[in-house]
Amino acid sequence: MKIFVNGKEVEINENERNLLEALKNVGIEIPNLCYLSETSIYGACRMCLVELDGQITTSCTLKPYEGMRIKTSTPEIYEIRRGILELILASHNRDCTTCDRNGSCKLQRYAEEFGIRRVRFQNIEKPAVKDDSSPIIRDNSKCILCGDCIRVCEEVQGVGVIEFAGRGFNSQVATAFDTPLGKTECVFCGQCVANCPTGALTMKNDVDELYRALESEKIVVGMIAPAVRAAIQEELGMNEDLALAERLAAFLRTIGFSKVFDVSFAADLVAYEEAHEFYERLKNNERLPQFTSCCPAWVKFVEQFYPEYIDNLSTVKSPQQALGAIVKKIYSRKLGVNPDDIFLVSFMPCTAKKFESEREEHKGDVDLVLTTKELAQVIKSSGVNLKKMTPEPFDRPYGISSQGGLAFGKAGGVLGCVVSVLDEEIGVVKEEVREINKGVNLVEIELKDGTSFKALGIFGLGNAKDILENIDDKDISIIEVMACNFGCVGGGGQPYPNDSSVRKQRAKILKDTVGIKTLLTPVENYYMIKLYQEDLKDEKLKHEVLHTNYKPRRRVEETEFEILPVPDEDKIKVKVCLGTSCYSKGSYNILEKVVDYVKKEDMEGKIEVVGTFCTENCGASPNVVVNDKLISDATFEKVLKELEKNVKR
């Protein structure tokens, strides 16, 4: 399609989403603060103005057409953009030097590019929420209300934990009732952080804890995730470098790490274990489709929103937690030290991994999780030029990995690796991959033993939600889900900018790094096999080290909802669960009947009725609790029986 830009004829692609994207693809980047190609178009910041037939209009909402004549930079547009920036800055917390986004903030960049040296308007501070209750730090004094975080959370991730609250100048991005993020349904994927143009949403910074550990008597051990090595060069002014992981290992040793292991080793292990788990389930036709469980945001998502699918999650730990348990439970014994004397630091592309390491089941295995961004800070502040660091291999025995394990860093990696194990152990005769939607790949697989099945590789929790809501193909037997678009390379702990084009580039770098690995599949990983043969012989220990469990998770904090309250201490208490699972299975009808019964039998004042939001037993919903007795798969008749028993007493 031909259009005229600033008087010059320009050829743009057909079917571009809007003028803004079309121009970007021909080398004209229109300034904008609220446009994301992955979400719906908002058109609020007014920075992306262009002139069309003498009218000034937003290019994000403009569909290109043949012969269209536009101007992208006129004195008038320049003045308007400057004005917008000044207005935003007038109510913006401008503590740039102490801001986590200093140097990577889009607003700061535009203020510089537009030469804003003074703001004409009076500075007005807004009352602003600050929230450091989770791996994601919120500071609304730096929020410009672009709404990118809200749209990513709702549209891309299907979570919707934040929304605009209030109106006018007092508008803020808020959780329901301003609950701290750590106590909400947030899955900590960090995609809001990845897409925030300013410092309003940032990742928690725990670098100080690393230095405290390095100062202590403890043995500091590090481990590096696959996706870190495909992104950290962006922060360090380096080009693509296939020896980056080995340079990182060398660097970490210089600052006091005793050992540096490769998380890809654990990825081999996890895929190997998961492939066997899957084959068992497939043979027995149970708990299918199996869901991968490497992504902690996805795991929390299932626990909260789809508790009925908890048994489908693979019980194999994520590579981070598997290696954590190995280091603390097996490696410590080899060294002859107390596990508490080892301080294990995990370098991850992910904000949710910080949450994962603190889950009750894993506590104490991984002591500190630092993101790619934090690792970059450690390197930069040391003054070391990583480029000049001679690469050194990872430490044995957890230092080698196959192509499959390393590929965990990008979407499709886990599934691919599991299939490669199946190929080694059983034999794959057919494997066909096709993309059915952006972020959803369907793989058809036929094994040598005659079984055939389908697999899905999904990125984006919103995509996963759509699939779960409409899953009707019984042949789909295994599903890989990565919460972040393009997988871990697009994690919430990666450097800024963290948009689709950067993520694709990282995926390419990782693919190249994978390509030069000598070992193809986990089965070839000598150290992994040795671990199984020597250290994991005991089934009980193997289970403890490699497997975990999940539980339904409340979406909201426990609150009791008074329905027929009784102030007396001496009473029979009926608690009906009205959480998602129970509600959808008709718990409300039970509630209604219980209330009718109490009224009809004239038991008001003796039987108290309350609602609750989760009894954390969603697998057997609906749930009702009479005094302390939990009635699962409840019916009114069951509840009545229990009630009558109590009444007699």
Next chain:
Amino acid sequence: MERSFQKVEEILKKHQYRKENLIRILLEVQKEYRYIPEDVVNYIGVAMGIPPAKIYGVATFYSQFSLKPKGKYAIQICDGTACHMEGSVPLMKAIEEEIGIKPGEVTTDLLFSLDQVGCLGACALAPVMVINEEVYGNLTPEKVKEILKQLKERDDSDV
């Protein structure tokens, strides 16, 4: 005291759990409870499949909605220009003396709540206050105290 929880489900049913009816649902919930309680927001979220944050967003956008309990007698005291000139500030002082609350607060027994509003559109009667839907005009601090006393007595005789 029975909280009319079942009403929420009735309201939802009446509006067929449809997302586009959210504002009407919230209005009816508020009428029932005199405010929009947090647990009801969570319940509506579950029943309608809307994130609670979204409902919170709607409820905080419109000044019509209140997320704090209102008193049985919800007093709105006008502090628009005309009322202000005619002495709305002494009225607020009188209210505080009589029932001990400032604008934005509710008495502990949930009998009264007080809100200060911009203009009630009854400037000829300034200073003005509205209790529930009844308008009281040409007020003095003494009159205000008398009205509140009567409401308290009325409530006592109800019980």
